[in-house]
Amino acid sequence: MKYLGLAYFTPERFAAMAPDDVKALVTQCPPLDEKMRATGKVLVSASLGDLDQWVTLRPHSGKTRISDGPYTESKEVVGGLFIIEADSRDEAVRIASMHPAAMLGEEGGWAVELIPMDFYLGG
Template structure:
């Protein structure tokens, strides 16, 4: 079974950190990412980049409306994602628990949401 993991953060809380605090937090991520990839079960892993470049497309009055994204109402936004292939739900949880957002950044609202994918078509 494949699972998608969505890594969340709270932009306002993250923005309150000093540059040194951001660097200290983010510098802890590569070893955790490497540990997760070393399982051989990670199919995709990506940061979603700068929120200022995001756009949201919605149908409106028969046309596609483009606006700044992410959703303005959300306090948390998805900042990264990963797709893993696991033999059991417990294995998926164990691998997901290695992600930086499941280990670090409690003060800035980091979290991981794990969602089973009933269908996955690798590219």
């Protein structure tokens, strides 16, 4: 079974952190990401680009409406994603718990949501 992991953060809380605290937090991420990838179960792992470069496309009156920036109803924003292929939910949770957003960054509002996927390849 494949699982999508969404790593969230709260931009306002993250922006309120002292620069040295942000640097200390971010420097802890690469070793944790590597530990997670070393399981051999991570198919994709990526951080997402700067919020000011995001574009949202929505249907409107039969056309596509394009707006700048993320459009979310909550204060949390997805900052990264990963896909795990695991033999069980417990294994997926164990691997996802290695992600930096599951272990660090409480002050920045970090969190991980793990979602089972129906995975289809085009054909």
